[in-house]
Amino acid sequence: MSSSSSAPAPAPKICFNSHCKEPKSEGPRRKGWRLRSGEFADLCDRCFSAYDQGSFCETFHSDAAGWRSCETCGKRLHCGCIVSVSAFVLLDAGGIECFACARKSVVMPQAPNQMWPSPLVKPPQISERKDFAIKSWKQMTGPFPGQWRQASHIWNASSLQSDLHQRLSYEFDRPTNTERMISGGRNSITAQEKKFEDLPEKLGSSSLNHVARDRYANGNTCLDPVSAFNIYQREEGSADGLQDRGHLVGENDPLSTRKAGISDPCSTSAAVNLENNPNSSVNSLPSSILKEDPSSLLIGLAAQFPSSNGAKDPSRVSTTHPQRQAGPPLSKQFCPHNGIDGELQAQMRNGRPRVDPRARTQLLPRYWPRITDQELQQISGDSNSVITPLFEKMLSASDAGRIGRLVLPKKCAEAYFPAISQPEGLPLKVQDASGKEWVFQFRFWPNNNSRMYVLEGVTPCIQSMQLQAGDTVTFSRIDPEGKLVMGFRKASSVSAEQDTQTGKAGNGFSTSTDGHNKNSATDLNANLPLRPLKGNTESRNSINTADQATWSKFDRSGFIQKDGPTARSSQGPTKRKGSNLGSKSKRLRMENEDSMELKVTWEEAQELLRPPPNHVPTIVVIEGIEIEEYEEAPVLGKRTYFTSNQSGDNYQWAQCEDCSKWRKLPVDATLPFGWTCSDNKWDPERSSCSSAQELSLEQLANLIPIKTGASKRSKVKVEADNIEVSDGLDTLANLAILGEGGALPTSSQPTTKHPRHRPGCTCIVCIQPPSGKGPKHKQTCTCNVCLTVKRRFRTLMLRREKRQSEREAEAARKQQQQQQQQLIQSPEMLPPLGNDPSSAGPSVSSSPQKAVVNNDGAEEGSECKKTSPSPLKAQIDLNIQPEREEEPSPKADAGGMMKLLRDAAS
């Protein structure tokens, strides 16, 4: 992609279009569509021409998939790539509409907001000018937020939208920029582009977001209407808290009295401004703007999609927000927005700039509220109230500590809480999800020429919610009451970041963010008979949590998911650098017992995957490895262990959930998660918990990796080969080794069999016989699977060697430094061993005292341990990303690994 960037390159550029017949032709490059990186595709003249004429896809992608027809005019449009993403609009009712039709169907000849005096025609006073765009929004505001029912469909707490919105806010807060933008031209875009180029980071690098961003930016959406209503009148220094701010902007704003029943959510300040600006005409916008700068395009289109009281049909405008589209319509008003919206809200609410102009900058995604329908329902109860999620915050150690001070993000505080001019602040009434009302002192401390906002006296509330560091509190507002509501989300209930994707978070609310994820999670939860284990409680716990975490952390193939399309772009608390917890607080999360329970080996999770009921998984091939793909979220099944008897018969062992007895089952049995003896249809004699176990535990222990004693955690061990499953790669290797080596005794070989080992399936797992018997790949096999395994292991081992050498070098260096330091400082105080050449052994300790200890030969073991961050090293932390392929368990290096490496190197 870099080769195609717009950055000047000395060498002849290559046309970005891979289908270009003359990719290396000389000549200037033209900027085509915006890439996900924010840059533009450099096209040769010919390709650009095709692109410019809108025939690019027809020319180059005619054979590609993704062609659909406009629902209105029937024109064929390519919906399968980024190039044409701006050419169509997704319709609410399904299908697409070409841009021209969409425009026709939505744009009103006379924008409804023309009934109001244009802010540009009748500009506000200079002192207010900074807010005039905001006032425009206010004009658009209905008397009540409820007028924006469509809002949630379009502008949910999506980073994409918010970012666009933010940029709009950013731009339209600045009349000069606005004007420049309106006047069009590349010059006016630069700033935005620069800002836009920052997007990938802000958006969490979700590729889909990039695409979606462009799509939105290209007009398939409108600006956030949420911000246009539901706003308290902030009263500086008001002493009676929220109640005083319960009234809406319109009540105080004379302009609002002119508001009409605007119901189209697609009204925006941008739209209004542009609409009313005689200079603004979308049609007059240079095509370069439309094409090259999504933000300006968005603005332009916002003008093209003005809201109107007659607004034909708000749904005409693409509403691709996954959650709101997927979910049932909320009877209650849901006004999700982010901090940017909030800033705008605050602006609108105040009708004046914020005290601190910096507050107008963006709110960090980590504070974006991720509140769900159910949560909203719970908050609002049966009332017909309007809920506006404001922000959320993951509790730090300080927040959750006994001091009782909850540090509020500055921008959130300034945007959503009453303005305070005195450090003492004012009392703030907050209601929790159960309806209980708390009063906190909302105040600030002067800090570095700024303010640090805190809520004081939160300890009782935090405790009543049983929150701890790492948990998240959410702040919402209920209108028209204007109540501030504090919800929470336990980090412990699910993976710290993924709770939002499960339907049943262990918290005051349920949470969910992404539509399809939400559905998946719902299905998942519906399918999972989650019950506590009797025998192996911790193991079960880990599985239970894995149930919830699996679908977010693992993709359908069972591999841990990187930041995929389903990942929240606004990962906020946990996405950016993993957490908003500081380095110290990160430890909190890691050491949190519940979080530890989330750790499950890759294989454990993989092994537990079952296709959803009544669904046959499809097989996709990735890197030559066939992977099952489920159209619905897979469910978790029960772990079983496969063995063979001496006659070569294969079977599996499963443990009853109720009595913990082990039952022998046929190899093709697929067990549900909560399998019990009564489900044992294969062995009627042992279909009851009262039936004796076929083999003693000792006998079983020789067969399968069960622990006869107290087991803290189920670990899968392939004892015969001394391989401990550590991570996906090792597992892969183990499987390959088991398959290739064939030297392993089969009778005592509990393999890690594919959950659904199907005849004919050639996936990496299925090609390996459960017992090590059957056809095997030769060492010289060059099939994709073998090559992939070998290649990966080569890489793995190289990395490992590199790391090892780095570690050694580091240790030696530290040792040297340490010795030098000791000599310099006080040679006479050196401990006796300090002068002992034998003490020059490796030590990673940085303290002399520890160094002494470490010189003890007995510490060798601990030295090894230091390379492992956790006693659970053999288990995958679901928080990590497998792609890194780092820090494999040293144990996995045993025998088989080296063998494979040798094989791979040979």
Next chain:
DNA sequence: GGCATGCATGGAT
């Protein structure tokens, strides 16, 4: 000494 308070510091963003 224990606790509450408010400011300062420094790592993170």
Next chain:
DNA sequence: CATCCATGCATGC
């Protein structure tokens, strides 16, 4: 580099 914010810590009760 500026700002934010988690937390340390001095101070006072």
